[in-house]
Amino acid sequence: MAEPSRRRRRRTSEVSENNVCKRDDTVEGWLSDDQDQQSFSQFWKERKLIKQKFIDLAWYIAHNFSFPNLIIEQGVQHFMELRGRYYPDLVRVFYFNLKFRDGIFSTRVKGVDIVLDNDVWTNVAKVHVLENSQIVPSDFANFNKIMVFQSFLRNPRQRNARLYLAGGLKMEERLLHYLIVWLLCPRGSNHAQCSETDLIIMYRILQSIPLNWPHLFQTIMFKAKRLDAAPLPYPLLVSQICVYKGVDISNEHYESVLLGHRVGDNSLRQMGFLKQGDSYVHPDDVAGVQADEEEDADNPMPDPTNVVGTSQVNEKYSLESLSRQMSEMARLQNEMMHIQNTRHEEICTHLRNLDTRISGLERHFNSDESDEF
Template identity: 30%
Template sequence: MIDEVRKGCRIDGSWTTQGYTNIVMALNEAGLSGLKKNNVKNRQKSLKDRWREIHDLFGGLSGTMAKPSAAKWRFNPIRHYDLMEELWSNDRATGSRVRTARDINSPPDMTNFSVNLGENNMNYIPEQPNFEEADDYVPRSPAPQFQSSETPSDTPSNTSSMPSAGSAGTFASRGSKRKGPTMDGIDEQFAMLNTNLQQCVSSMKDGNENASQLVNIARAQATTAQDIAAEIRRRNDLYAEHVHHHRRHASDQYSESDICAMLVELNIQDEQLMDQCYEFLCDHPGRVKQLFGIYFSTRRQMVVFEKNFHARAVLPPKMMHTPFFAGPGFEFQNLLNWQGLQPFLGINLPYYEDLVRVFYTNAKITPVGHLAIEICGKMIHIKEIDWMTIAHLQYDSLRLTPGMIPEELNFDRALALSSMIREDVEGENLKNVGSLKMNDRLLHYTWVHILCPRGSNYAQLLNGDIFMLWLIKNNVRINWPHYIMQHIIKCRDNKMPLPYANLITRILQVYGFDLSNEQAIMLGWNHYFGKKSMTKLNIFQVNDLWQLGRPHHAHEEDDEEDELPAQDVEGGQPKEANPTQRELLTQILFGIQNMNTRIDRVDQRMDRIEDTLSDIRRHQGY
């Protein structure tokens, strides 16, 4: 503490924050770990109380040891009394002669020290003493002296004496000591009052700013409420339109007069274009069904579809070209075949994005574990045994939920990962598939693109990926229909891209849906997992063997187009509509929708501008 006082870390009897910090650090470095600022404060208070007791006790030495409170100090030494006197003596004295530790250690005042170079002498001009302040000087208490019991009672130290003039001066000085703290307290109170007033003014300014923000928020909420009301009106109109057209849904028969009435409602101005649309719809009844909204049977389904699935992305499906991987070096395919996944991995079907979105809109899992879907007013219940018919998958073995790792399997991530990584990258921080062995990387590609498709982070090694690869490599049979259903529900509820598009096509075929009039997307080379995928995975063929990494002596091979596998479409591939007519109808529908949307937005903006102008006029007093 003395060191910090001499450094100036104790000002007007109060420690600075830096002073406390330095004391705590010094104590911790001395081996007293765990001490904090409050411990230092408590210890200082205890020492100061002890010093104050001694200081007041020995302030006058006459008859000191006869006092009962001095008995305990006859044989107990007073440790570090001089240091405590230096540290706290100023707290007990007042007047012009008071000196703090900072004053003691500061250099002397040299303003009255003059040097006469002409006479080669130095004169010290002392300051004139102020005799009026002499009475305020309180001499420092002398060091404690103790009277031994062997000292004769008639010694001068034991004789009582009358108070002298100096004692009277001491009494007067004690009376004047109370004036300093009182004035200091008043100054502190005024300073505190000034601070509180400043805080009050600042709080009033903050209140004004908060009030302005609340007004802006209220205006924004009012605008949002108007937008919500407009959206509700638009959806009600949409629902009324669907109900109007859904009345004919039972027979699915629409006459030419119905088609004409629908086109009139679309308000197509160009008569030639309207005639073309009319002829196109009469020749393609499937398009008429789509326009009349026959996919849904309830208002809730239409609202859910428009809100959550109308613009949801559909993941382009992948299928494995199993004949290519039948060659030597591809052991991962044997693991997949042991799981019974070969028919599922090879589903070679086109997909229908609108039907995929409708499928996810109405998909749910029943309490007994069946996958239930309603499409075009027809209910589908996929039971356990139906998965064999759909994709030759058995509904048995280990049931897993995406993202969950059962504790009873004793899965060790580090041990499982060490069996998959290459030897040249062992010991590194592995976060992507670039460090995997060739067959493990091919197995991971199959997992993230076909078995459990996701929309991004294909090259990232997730804990769930490592766990599932570990199960497959250890021939742990998995209940794949259960896992696929859980993944479908997960993607549906978490606004993820929609997977299993070709599997959904297979389900619709099995349950007798007519897809001949739907707009199909045929599978191309980018949908196949085969020879052309090897280059993306950094796998190359050298001397008729496939290996990971391009050798230095390898040359670019001719990128020849292999024969595209024929797609398995019952009843032949879907017939595509006349591109010109289809484009015309699509442009008409989307153009009208976009125009109505833009008109609504313009109206809303004009309303907001008018409201803002009204507020401005009202504030200006017009």
């Protein structure tokens, strides 16, 4: 009885060795398990990546913004200015194999084991690894989301403040939020709303309080891996980690971060900010200056001996105020429609993924039944 058992083990080892030899030609060949290969082919091979953007802090300094110094204090300047090539297939396999065990994030790409340790964050991302830095969001149990958000608004009494829409923020806060949702904590949708994590990060940056960036980046990575339809963040950073760890990139398909991906003048104009000289201003500030200048020109200083009641000037101010309120309402409505459309697309994508999974399971069961017969 022992000898047939040895024969079976020998055959099994021979089959596994043959399978390993056949797994070198394709992306799925980087995975050692047949079930992993099938899962990757069905749900990960075409997984979307978040568009890689970057900034040039020197450009913002030259245009009189104050937030660049705060970014430098946090030690994430290099991370936000990253440019270069990234490898979509490597990124997908990196996330597919990403695991969290005993407090350690690790993965495996093309036979290379990768641990996200301090060496990676210091030498690749070049972010500070500080023992006394705070972890988002667990270290902020008493964080007052509403109060902080209202402190960032141009008009703290703004209606619909509980929707946490970024459109009503002051200019620097609005730009800082944009950089968070596209660069520091990128996500595939809902860019127009401030999450609690967004507000915590904004508040701590503005208060010059150091954050634990490596922990935050790892948390965002693992969250994206666990969500079925979420696009994968940090494609350039992940690619540079793979290269740093010795993953073979020869003959790999790559994409490049182009100049058009920079968050600069075009992004500011899309947010509605206007350039005046070397600086940018909020459009309401420009309208206020123009209104004051026109009023000074059209309405000379009245004779103090002529005291009158309600004038046409007051009526003019009320009409302008009403016009600004209507414009603000229209803008908020557009942002809400954008959020609704984005969430509708997310739900549709999730349903399509479920259909694909069900179809894959049906094919798998049908193939098993045919094998039995």
